[in-house]
Amino acid sequence: MARRTRCGGEAPVLLCSGALIAPEVVLTAAHCLAVFGEAGPYEVFLGPTLLPEPGPGGRFIRVTRAVTHPDYVPATHAWDAALLRLAVPVTDVSPYRLPGAGDVPVAPGDPVRAVGYGDTKDPDRLAGRRRQGVLQVTGVTSGAFQAGPAPAMTCVGDSGGPVLGGPPGNEVLQGLTVSGDVACRTEAVQVRVDALGDFLRPFLAEPPPPRPPPPLPLDALCEAPCDGDADCPSGLLCVSAGGAPARCLLPALQAGTYGAACTEDAACGTQGVCARLEVDGDDACRCFTPCEATVDPTTPGMDPPDASCGCGGGPGGPGTTLAVLLGLLWRHPRRGLRVKAPTEP
DSSP, X not given: OBOOOBSXXXXXXXXXOOEEEETTEEEEXXXXXXXXXXXXOBEEEXXXXXXXXXXXXXXXXXXXXXXXXXXXXXXXXXXXXEEEEESSOOOSSOOOOOOOTTSOOOOTTOEEEEXXXXXXXXXXXXXXXXXXXXXXXXXXXXXXXXXXXXXXXXXXXXXXXXXXXXSTTSOEEEEEEXXXXXXXXXXXXXXXXXXXXXXXXXXXXXXXOOOOOXXXXXXXXXXXXXXXXXGSOXXXXXXXXXXXXXXXXXXXXXXXXEEEEOSSGGGGOSSOEEEESSSSSTTSEXXXXXXXXXXXXXXXXXXXXXXXXXXXXXXXXXXXXXXXXXXXXXXXXXXXXXXXXXXXX
């Protein structure tokens, strides 16, 4: 999903589904990165209910790196796969099992189980809740397979979701939902996971990144430029605009400083907002003030920024956000689960 910026009044935006294949790695569809690209701001949600608001037992994890398959072809969805590296490992959920040498490849007639957060045929059962359903494989190629309703079908919202095959208790991740017919009635297309080995293995084998140097202080971000993301406090990116020095910021906000923990904008003064520095946790939300703003020094938790730092960002001020859905509303790229008799995993 697109990474949330504000801590109040901002609903999660579901971009795609995904499959956990290692404690710190999620496999999803490459076209899910169409809006922001590989360097964009993403987070993943683990839990049964994301929308209309996250339900009990769910949590968010920030994505630190995204990589698209080098042979991905957007027009055909060939090799439509991407890998996400998580900021922290998932230790309480078992990753899906990847195909091995002893596993039988998917074949026409096989039943497969699709899982995702997308739309259903019932308008009262909206996207954003994890559902599952059974499809039947109708055709197989070297890099993909097609499936039809049995009785479920994938639909808008489930791109990147897992498609599983094999006996219960020993299922294997056979496919990754990537496309289908516009009506979500006759055909679902999946990338074959057993064909992605050369893409998956190097990423899964990467050693942990070296420990970064101490980040810049939160209250010095208007004065101190950065050389790379490692210089920035957790959750911020080092971004350069035009010829100005690069600054640590959230992509949807101009450069600024962060003060006390908060839960709503009202706690941050007239020119501040409660911004999501990290995706979760007690200190995730901090009062944000843009560099060029003039702040009342009596505002709780906020230090007056240096008005001469000249590092203000683009138009719109701290409330400016990005439109994250426009690039994903085409006919084929996003899929979701369309289930006649849904059951919850």
